[in-house]
Amino acid sequence: MEHTASELMTVNAARLLRDGDVVFVGVGLPNLACNLARRTHAPNLVMIYEAGVIGARPARLPLSIGDPTLVSGALSVCSMYDIFTLYLQRGNVDVGFLGGAQIDKFGNINATVIGPYDHPKVRLPGSGGSQEIAAWANRCYIITPHQKRRFPEKVDFRTSAGFLSGKTERQVAGVRGGGPQAVVTDLGILEPDENGELILTALHPGVAVEQAVANTGWALRVSDQLKITELPGEEELRILREELDPTGIYIK
Amino acid sequence: MEHTASELMTVNAARLLRDGDVVFVGVGLPNLACNLARRTHAPNLVMIYEAGVIGARPARLPLSIGDPTLVSGALSVCSMYDIFTLYLQRGNVDVGFLGGAQIDKFGNINATVIGPYDHPKVRLPGSGGSQEIAAWANRCYIITPHQKRRFPEKVDFRTSAGFLSGKTERQVAGVRGGGPQAVVTDLGILEPDENGELILTALHPGVAVEQAVANTGWALRVSDQLKITELPGEEELRILREELDPTGIYIK
């Protein structure tokens, strides 16, 4: 079956989720990925939104993470202070999804500024919840198109921490979460090696290593156990297209 | 009209409350005094209980400060952390009532131990909410029978701060509340002088200065503007006896 780049990324991200995971969900593709996982292999996934919603069961695809459809029929709603303390800082969140304008070799993310902070060339939205999600969720995943400008060797501004300059630096910093576990792109999947450097560990069917290397801003290393991902299945695509995003806002 | 010592203290304490005051209420006589004030000159009194109840309208006299009658029909219920932070520490409480086994010359209160802390002769209940009420309520009132053992020159243990060793010491400590404003006893009323020392400022009708002095553990000074309190009025006593404590649990 034909599929779009967004469908490919969403399906591969969904497969990284485990049944019973408590997931801090963002809008867009992460939201689609979580809902897809819940309808397939992870029926007990608990979706948490930074707006203070726990166990949402959205009846429609929300544009924002504060949509009323997330509230009606949810398990619990609490204040934002509670979400960030009782849930995230306390260690009750298994998975966080992150995004940003730049992701570097060690999975550090920039969502704040291109250029200097005081005189930005481009002012981006800023951290929102991501500084703490990146630090404290047990596992973090990143979904992003694979483009050289999005993957610089070093980000202009560290909005949220990956492995800093290497895994030991994160360990020394003493943050509780495990850091980024995978970056899902439209070409394949990057994962941290033992030093926290993102290396190519999987390619989607039909993609060449050279494509991934050419679209990465650092000298991308390739795992000696490089895998090929499974194509999105018919049922996965049906759920995405018919149930989750029938008007194709995100998956087109 | 005849009245008991408890009725006398309750009526005099009620008269210290102002309309619109937000009062942190304790059980027993403070509770009676607040409800009496609300039914007479202070209809807009807001009663707060450390259990997390705001604007209670108890339909019956509660034995404890966590009684269900305080909740049904209240304006708001919140957590204990909220009551102590948003209400008390933030400065939203006008009046606090305090009690204890010992009250000293500077209004410091002991509700913790008689004798040394590690090997107490008598183990009392401890602070509960009083350490913070004494520090942060704008005004504090104490209702207590006038007995020498209750009024030592210096308490064995400072559970909550009055004026410490004098008003400047409290000011230097930087606590936000004004400290004890009056001690209502069955003989009269003590109030702090400019140095924070409790002096006799009023006697109940028929009581002699000597009685108050003899029942105080320090050399009690007498205000040169000593007043005589007004006797409890008929309406005040009727409300206490018929509406608030019909079985006479507290006012006997």
Added chain:
Amino acid sequence: MTKLCSLAEAVSQHVHDGDCVYAAGFTHLIPFAAGHEMIRQGRKNLTLARATPDLIYDQMVAAGCARKIIFSYMGNPGVGSLRILRTEVEAGRLEVDEYSHFGMITRLQAGASGLPFLPMNPTAAVDLEQSNPNIRRVIDPYSGRELIAVPALHPDVAIIHVQRADVNGNAQIWGILGEQKEVAFAARKVILTAEEIVEEDVIRSDPNRTMIPGFIVSAVCHVPYCAHPSYTQGYYDRDNAFYLEWDKISESPDAVQAWLQEWVYGVRDSLEYWDKLGAEVHNRLKVNPRLASPVNYGDY
């Protein structure tokens, strides 16, 4: 003791040029009508604080109300940039005081609690801390480790929209709570806008639902549909179409000024604004009922 007045009176009496204003609400209950009223009354040099400035502050900045912004996520949620804010910040015309969401909310929690600061665990991402002298370190007196500290925020005025309140300002909220309670207690003054003004007995029937006690409230305004294009849970839907439309409008400064002329300066108040939206929008945002299960407090 009623505090009931019009929103125009409340803004006129309680919001002054140069104030720090916090119009509360995370996606939900954003008091757009109050933002528009501040624009109509020509407030200047405001410090605008909100975790998510959202369209309300994009519009107020476009109208020239602000000199500084305190925030933690400057985006049009699910859509993209807040173009006006972004342009003003890139041009250096708007002062910035920036945090993560947790940092922002912690500032409010400290302010609401009467504490000078509150700690947060470190995140290992230090660039923002190094750019903002308000973010400091504090030593944990037990482990000796460094934690992050942010200072209390005390807005001069909080504007809080709620589902229902009584005339004294006792207010109930359900759905997303965001930072409503924390802002109300942190601020020096509270202006309350409510979808419905109800009898005190309605409030007293469900005290656990009451987030804000009347005695910290300065003014109570009856403002139905106050939140549009944001929403009020159970009352009307979020106008996602307008959030997408604003992304187009705000591409052009002229289009923005024309929009302000038509929808803010050109209407008297939020009722006229709602009326002007018309039946099609009203219908699109209508919500069918879905009631909470009954709760029994008992008659004690």
Added chain:
Amino acid sequence: MTKLCSLAEAVSQHVHDGDCVYAAGFTHLIPFAAGHEMIRQGRKNLTLARATPDLIYDQMVAAGCARKIIFSYMGNPGVGSLRILRTEVEAGRLEVDEYSHFGMITRLQAGASGLPFLPMNPTAAVDLEQSNPNIRRVIDPYSGRELIAVPALHPDVAIIHVQRADVNGNAQIWGILGEQKEVAFAARKVILTAEEIVEEDVIRSDPNRTMIPGFIVSAVCHVPYCAHPSYTQGYYDRDNAFYLEWDKISESPDAVQAWLQEWVYGVRDSLEYWDKLGAEVHNRLKVNPRLASPVNYGDY
């Protein structure tokens, strides 16, 4: 994924000798049935933590379950002393870790938040601080002033009684909230006791009422009347007569042991205990309904 089991199973599996136990509830919702079950199962050397130890810990100490108490008000509320606790402390047989209410609750809030400590403003009453090395100072990094600090409390087991929960442990509470939520999140394990087990749909109909999410709960026990002589708002009244009676019983160690024999060791579980209380008590504690006003979440 049901976590439903009997209270005996939950205590047997999750409460171990030497644990720090926090049976939550400020006057309201005190899980007496769980205290009695711990007595029946002969738990020893427990550290018992509660702001107000109340009769539940007086009884557990009388039964020899505890070696240490963490508390902030050791009284029989509105009545007088907790005689057994007082005697044990005066005799030096029970270790003491004492705070003000605010200090105790702040320890829980820190624990629930994943922070090592939280600050409080100074009160100028320093005697308790000088007696308890757990109470320390922390420097406000803005003013340089000293604040008071207390360390996070992480009980091994929290026992939380609630009005209603589903089989996964999603739980709703109304009435006095005390420190229920903070204890649940601070603890390593949570045992939930509920007046009613309801369908998940009942919980989902009113998400703002849910205090505890199922995924932090280890066991869910259906225990009607669990709280007697404490109470459950809307379900039954507080048994003030028993609180007064305990003041008499606890004057004599023999009377206390006889009471434990009859009302704890002599009954199998809380249902038998409630039955044994008899019709007169049941009638006295019965409550007429008083319902909350309806709330509409909207069908989005």
